[in-house]
Amino acid sequence: MSKLSRSEKLAILADAAKYDASCASSGSVKRNSAKSGGIGSTGGMGICHSYAPDGRCISLLKILMTNYCMFNCLYCINRSSSNVQRAAFTVQEIVDLTLDFYKRNYIEGLFLSSGIIRSPDYTMEQLVEVARRLRVVHRFGGYIHLKTIPEADPELLRQAGQCADRLSINIELPDDESIARLAPEKDGKLIRRTMNNLGKKVRDAKAERKTSRKAPLFAPGGHSTQMIIGADASDDAKILTTSNGLYGSYGLKRVYYSAFSPIPDASSNLPLQAPPLLREHRLYQADWLLRFYGFSVSEIMQGGTAGQLDLAIDPKLAWALQNRACFPVNINLADKESLLRIPGLGGKGVGKILQARRFTSLRLADLERICQSVKKILPFITTVDWHPGKQLDSLKLYDRLKPPPEQLSLFGT
Amino acid sequence: MMTAYLQSAYRITLASEVDLEGWRDHARRLLQAGIAPDQVSWTIAGRCEAGELDLSPKAALPEQNSEQIARPVRISKTLLSLINTALLHSNEDRFDLAYRILYRAQSVPGLHLNPADADMLKLNRYAKAVRRDIHKMHAFVRFRKIGESEGREQFVSWFEPDHHITEAVAPFFCKRFTGMDWLIVTPEASIAWDGDKLSVGPGGSKDDVPQDDVVEAEWRTYYANIFNPARVKINAMKSEMPMKYWKNLPESDLIPQLLEQAGTRVGAMVSQAQDDLLVNHQHGVANANIPESLDQLYDMLEQQTDAPMEKFSDRLVRGTGPINADIMLVGEQPGDQEDLQGMPFVGPAGQLLDRALEQVQLDRQALFLTNAVKRFKFTRRGKRRLHETPNVGEINYYRWWVEQEIRLVNPGLVVALGATAARCLTGKAVKISRYRGEILPGKAGQPLLITVHPSYLLRIPDEQGRQVEYAKFVRDLQLAADFSSPG
Numbered sequence: 001m002s003k004l005s006r007s008e009k010l011a012i013l014a015d016a017a018k019y020d021a022s023c024a025s026s027g028s029v030k031r032n033s034a035k036s037g038g039i040g041s042t043g044g045m046g047i048c049h050s051y052a053p054d055g056r057c058i059s060l061l062k063i064l065m066t067n068y069c070m071f072n073c074l075y076c077i078n079r080s081s082s083n084v085q086r087a088a089f090t091v092q093e094i095v096d097l098t099l100d101f102y103k104r105n106y107i108e109g110l111f112l113s114s115g116i117i118r119s120p121d122y123t124m125e126q127l128v129e130v131a132r133r134l135r136v137v138h139r140f141g142g143y144i145h146l147k148t149i150p151e152a153d154p155e156l157l158r159q160a161g162q163c164a165d166r167l168s169i170n171i172e173l174p175d176d177e178s179i180a181r182l183a184p185e186k187d188g189k190l191i192r193r194t195m196n197n198l199g200k201k202v203r204d205a206k207a208e209r210k211t212s213r214k215a216p217l218f219a220p221g222g223h224s225t226q227m228i229i230g231a232d233a234s235d236d237a238k239i240l241t242t243s244n245g246l247y248g249s250y251g252l253k254r255v256y257y258s259a260f261s262p263i264p265d266a267s268s269n270l271p272l273q274a275p276p277l278l279r280e281h282r283l284y285q286a287d288w289l290l291r292f293y294g295f296s297v298s299e300i301m302q303g304g305t306a307g308q309l310d311l312a313i314d315p316k317l318a319w320a321l322q323n324r325a326c327f328p329v330n331i332n333l334a335d336k337e338s339l340l341r342i343p344g345l346g347g348k349g350v351g352k353i354l355q356a357r358r359f360t361s362l363r364l365a366d367l368e369r370i371c372q373s374v375k376k377i378l379p380f381i382t383t384v385d386w387h388p389g390k391q392l393d394s395l396k397l398y399d400r401l402k403p404p405p406e407q408l409s410l411f412g413t
Numbered sequence: 414m415m416t417a418y419l420q421s422a423y424r425i426t427l428a429s430e431v432d433l434e435g436w437r438d439h440a441r442r443l444l445q446a447g448i449a450p451d452q453v454s455w456t457i458a459g460r461c462e463a464g465e466l467d468l469s470p471k472a473a474l475p476e477q478n479s480e481q482i483a484r485p486v487r488i489s490k491t492l493l494s495l496i497n498t499a500l501l502h503s504n505e506d507r508f509d510l511a512y513r514i515l516y517r518a519q520s521v522p523g524l525h526l527n528p529a530d531a532d533m534l535k536l537n538r539y540a541k542a543v544r545r546d547i548h549k550m551h552a553f554v555r556f557r558k559i560g561e562s563e564g565r566e567q568f569v570s571w572f573e574p575d576h577h578i579t580e581a582v583a584p585f586f587c588k589r590f591t592g593m594d595w596l597i598v599t600p601e602a603s604i605a606w607d608g609d610k611l612s613v614g615p616g617g618s619k620d621d622v623p624q625d626d627v628v629e630a631e632w633r634t635y636y637a638n639i640f641n642p643a644r645v646k647i648n649a650m651k652s653e654m655p656m657k658y659w660k661n662l663p664e665s666d667l668i669p670q671l672l673e674q675a676g677t678r679v680g681a682m683v684s685q686a687q688d689d690l691l692v693n694h695q696h697g698v699a700n701a702n703i704p705e706s707l708d709q710l711y712d713m714l715e716q717q718t719d720a721p722m723e724k725f726s727d728r729l730v731r732g733t734g735p736i737n738a739d740i741m742l743v744g745e746q747p748g749d750q751e752d753l754q755g756m757p758f759v760g761p762a763g764q765l766l767d768r769a770l771e772q773v774q775l776d777r778q779a780l781f782l783t784n785a786v787k788r789f790k791f792t793r794r795g796k797r798r799l800h801e802t803p804n805v806g807e808i809n810y811y812r813w814w815v816e817q818e819i820r821l822v823n824p825g826l827v828v829a830l831g832a833t834a835a836r837c838l839t840g841k842a843v844k845i846s847r848y849r850g851e852i853l854p855g856k857a858g859q860p861l862l863i864t865v866h867p868s869y870l871l872r873i874p875d876e877q878g879r880q881v882e883y884a885k886f887v888r889d890l891q892l893a894a895d896f897s898s899p900g
Contacts, residue, residue, distance in 0.1 A: 052650065
C-alpha cells in the first residue's frame with residue numbers, strides 16, 4: 001500500500017469522526033496568548049467557525065488519530081470487522097495540522113478521539129502526547145477536547161486532564177445490556193466507574209482553585225458523554241432517565257444524543273433507516289427541560305405515550321396539554337418557576353418579563369415586544385387585557401397547536 | 414433664556430462613523446443645556462461633501478456659563494456600555510436614538526431596565542446586531558499565509574462586516590494570534606498586528622489580499638468529510654452562516670455539490686447495507702397445523718381466504734417435481750400459459766429455461782420447479798392478459814408457503830430466478846447483478862443461488878445483448894449443476 005498524504009489521511013479520519021455529536025468549545029476557563037506570545041485563546045463562549053450542510057457547527061478540528069481499532073462495536077463504522085479504509089496520523093502530523101488550521105482561523109481547537117490500537121494504554125498515551133506537545137512545545141492556548149478511553153490507566157487520565165479543556169467518555173447506549181450486546185468489548189460498569197472518577201477529579205480541582213489560584217487545572221471545561229439513539233430498543237423514558245442519572249451522579253456538562261446514522265458497511269444487527277433526527281431533537285428539548293426548566297423525567301413523560309415522546313409537538317407543550325389545570329398563568333403575578341413552564345416561553349423571555357413587569361403591568365402589546373412569538377403562548381397566559389377563555393379546555397387545542405402538515409417535496413432528497 | 418435655544422435646531426457633526434468620544438462630548442453638553450432630542454440632528458464629517466443636503470441651520474451650542482453650575486449628567490454603566498455597542502451599528506439614526514434615550518434616562522432613572530420600552534427595544538436590537546456581527550467576524554475571518562519574516566509567520570485576511578466593528582474586534586485577534594503577524598483588511602478600515610503593537614489604517618479592497626493558501630485545500634477536504642450526508646439541515650446552516658458571508662469563505666463553494674450528492678450517498682449506504690443482509694426477518698403466517706406433504710400444503714393454500722385476489726387468477730399453480738429433488742428452482746409467478754395449463758414454466762420463458770437446462774445437462778424432470786407467488790397476476794387488455802409484477806405485500810403473503818415447500822422438498826440448493834424470487838427467499842430487495850454467480854448461505858439453511866429470470870432474457874431487444882446475457886444465465890445454471898453433483 002502506498003503511503004497516504006496528510007490530506008488523504010485527513011479525509012479518512014475526519015470522515016470517521018463525524019459521528020461524534022459534540023463540537024462544543026465553550027465553558028472552559030478564559031485564556032489568551034497575550035502573555036505567552038503563543039497562539040490561541042478561549043473565551044467563555046465558543047465560536048463556530050463554519051457550518052456544514054447537516055446544520056452542525058464546525059468549531060473544532062474533529063478527527064480520529066487512527067481508525068484502526070481492536071474493538072468491534074456494532075454501531076461504529078470503525079469496528080474491527082468493518083472494511084472501511086484505514087489510516088493513522090502521527091502525533092506530529094496532528095499537532096501541525098491543528099496549528100495550521102488554527103492560525104488561519106478555521107477552528108477553535110482540537111477534538112481528538114481514536115480507535116484502540118495495540119492497547120488502550122498505548123492509544124491514550126498518544127492522545128495525551130498530542131495535547132502535551134500543543135500546550136508545552138507550541139504554547140497553544142486554544143481549546144482541546146480529548147476522548148478518553150475508559151480502559152486506560154488512571155494516571156494517563158490525570159495527564160490528559162492537565163492538558164485538555166474537556167474530557168469525555170462515551171456511555172454509547174442507555175443500558176448495560178445493550179452495551180454488552182452491541183459493544184462486546186466494552187463494559188458499562190467500567191465506563192461509569194471511570195466517569196465517576198473523572199467527575200470527582202474535575203470537582204476536586206475546581207474546589208482547589210477556589211482556595212488557591214495556583215492550583216492546577218483539571219479539564220476546566222468539565223466532561224461530557226454521548227449516547228446513540230435508535231441503535232437499540234430503548235425508549236425515550238429510558239434514555240432520559242439514564243441522562244438524568246448521569247447529570248446527577250457524575251456532574252456531566254452535557255449528554256449528547258446522536259441519532260444512529262446509516263453507516264457505510266453497517267452491521268446487520270442494527271436497524272436500517274434514516275436516522276431519527278426528529279426524535280433526537282425532541283430528546284435535546286427534553287434534556288433542556290431537565291436541566292434548565294425544573295422538570296422531572298416523569299413530568300416530561302406525561303406528555304408522551306408508552307415511554308416515547310410525542311414527535312409532533314415539543315415536550316413542554318405536550319406536558320402543558322396534559323396539565324391544563326396549571327394554566328392559564330398570570331404573566332404579571334406568577335413566579336419564575338410557573339413562567340418557565342409556559343410552552344413557547346424560554347429562559348430569556350421569562351427574564352425579560354420579570355424585568356419589564358417591575359415597571360408596568362404587562363399587556364399583550366408589551367409581550368409582543370419582548371417575546372419571540374406571542375401567538376404560541378396565548379392559550380396559556382393571562383395579562384391585563386387577555387384571558388384565553390374556554391380555549392384551554394378545548395379538545396381541539398392539540399390539533400391547533402401542532403405544526404401544520406408539510407407538503408412533501410417532489411424534488412426533495 | 415432657555416426658550417430661545419429650544420426654538421432653533423442643532424446640527425452636530427461627528428468626526429467619523431466610530432467617533433464615540435465626539436458623540437459623548439456633544440451629548441453631555443447638549444444635556445447640560447437641557448436641549449430636547451427633537452432639536453438635535455447628527456451627521457458625520459464629509460457626508461455633506463458626499464452629497465447630503467444640509468437642511469438644518471447649524472446653531473452654536475450654548476457656551477458653558479462659568480457662573481452656572483453644570484447640571485450633572487447621570488448614566489448607568491450598563492446603559493453606557495449598551496450605547497457604546499449600539500453606536501457601532503450602521504443605521505444612521507443610531508446617534509439620534511442614543512441621545513433620546515440618554516435624555517429620557519435623566520428623568521426615568523431605570524429606563525434601561527425596561528425591555529418593553531420602544532426606544533430601549535430598538536437600542537437593544539442595534540446592540541444585538543453589532544454583537545452578532547462582531548461574533549461572526551471572530552468566526553469567519555479567514556487568514557491566508559503570505560510568508561515569514563524574522564521567524565514570524567505573516568497572515569492576511571479580507572472581511573466585509575455589516576457594521577462599524579473593525580476596530581472593536583482588534584483586541585480579540587491580538588490576544589488570540591499573538592504569536593504571528595497579521596493584517597485584516599475591510600472596506601472601511603484595516604487593522605494590523607506585529608507581535609508588539611496594533612495599528613489601524615484605511616480600508617482596502619479584496620484584491621489587496623492573496624487569493625489562495627496551501628492549507629485551504631486541506632480545510633476544504635476536512636469540510637467535505639466532516640459533513641454527514643445522512644442529516645441535511647440546510648436552514649440550520651443558513652441561519653448561523655448567512656449566505657452574505659459565503660463569498661469570503663473558502664469552503665462555501667463546496668456546499669451545493671455536497672447537498673447534491675447527499676441523497677445518493679445515503680441511498681447507497683442504505684442499499685448496500687440491505688444487500689449485505691441476507692439473513693433476516695420472519696414474515697410469519699400464523700398457522701398452527703404445519704402441512705406434512707406438498708399436496709396437503711397446496712390444499713391448505715387453496716382454502717386460504719385471505720390471499721390477495723384482486724387482479725389474480727383463481728387458479729393456484731402448484732410446484733412440480735420429485736419430492737426429493739436436489740435443486741429447487743423458484744420463479745416469479747405463473748404466466749398466462751402456466752395459469753391455463755396449471756404447470757410452472759411451460760410458457761415461452763419455460764422453453765428458454767429448458768434449453769439452458771439442457772445445455773448444462775440438468776434434467777428438468779429431476780428438478781423441483783415452483784414460483785414465489787403461486788397465482789397469475791395480470792391486467793386485461795382486450796382479449797390478452799398482460800403479466801403484472803407482484804408487489805411486496807403479495808410476495809410476503811406467499812413467502813411462508815415457499816418456505817414450507819423448501820422444508821418439505823429439502824433440496825441441496827435453491828435457485829432464485831429473478832428479483833421477485835430473490836426477495837421472497839431473502840426477505841430483502843436484492844440487486845441480482847451483485848449476488849449472481851456465487852452460492853450464498855440461504856436463510857432457511859439451504860444454499861442459495863440468485864440469477865435472472867429467463868423472461869428477462871426474452872425482453873432484451875438486441876440480439877447481441879441477449880446472447881451475452883443468455884451465456885451468463887447458462888453459466889449460473891452450470892454453477893448450480895456443479896454444486897449439486899460435484900465432479
